[in-house]
Amino acid sequence: MTTTNPNSSASPLDEHGSERTGHVETRGIDLVPADERGGRPRRLFAVWAAPNVSYLSFVVGATLILMDLTLPQALGVILAGNLLWICTGVIAASGPAMAVAVTDLVLRGNRYNGRDLLEQRRGCPFWYHGGVHRAGFLAIVVGGLTSALWVNTSFWVGPIAKALDDIDMAIPSGMIAAAAVYWAMTRALRSIPRD
Structure with missing residues (x-):
């Protein structure tokens, strides 16, 4: 397999095994060697979940405003609803x-x-x-x-x-x-x- 990484000697991990801040991934779809892998599947949750739920707040907020709530009231309803979902996620x-x-x-x-x-x-x-x-x-x-x-x-x-x-x-x-x-x-x- 050939690599497209122009600087294969630079590791994305620092001396403690954490990802270096500001490091740009240069491998593309090429295989990342095991010693350079620093992520865990649980760290991908926000990446997967955020795009799926971020639009929902806009839709709910717009709907609440159409129901004659003021902007602060609509934001309060959205905040309260999101706080209640924490309980569902925890248990x-x-x-x-x-x-x-x-x-x-x-x-x-x-x-x-x-x-x-x-x-x-x-x-x-x-x-x-x-x-x-x-x-x-x-x-x-x-x-x-x-x-x-x-x-x-x-x-x-x-x-x-x-x-x-x-x-x-x-x-x-x-x-x-x-x-x-x-x-x-x-x-x-x-x-x-x-x-």
Whole structure:
């Protein structure tokens, strides 16, 4: 393989193994030797995520202004909404919540009555205790905490992820824990009727 690097002797890493500030990558698509590789996959998160979500703030902000909010009010709504998403990112709640939904679907054998599912009043089949299914709530909390132990992000590395050389298994570990807790709790509480 030929190289297009005009200065192959200059390393992009300093004496501590960190990337040199202001260094311009000159290799293009050529293979970078292992001793010159300084990045890790987790450092690419911002590069991948930023282009996908940056336009959303503009669209939401413009929509809020069209709804007769002032600019400071619209900025406040956007800021509050973005701060709330930090919680979702930290505990990776989407994985455990999805696991609870799928486990519930499996345990019920896909037997749902759409009208009953959407009823929001006392006495309906899915009302449980004040509108909260304790097994589902506990499963999501346990799944979220499990995810936090396995997560590996730029601002938080869970203790299990750190112990296993920065492996990020937040979503699958949270889903498995949530599914197991939900299955066990629904069996113990008998909250899902068996046929």
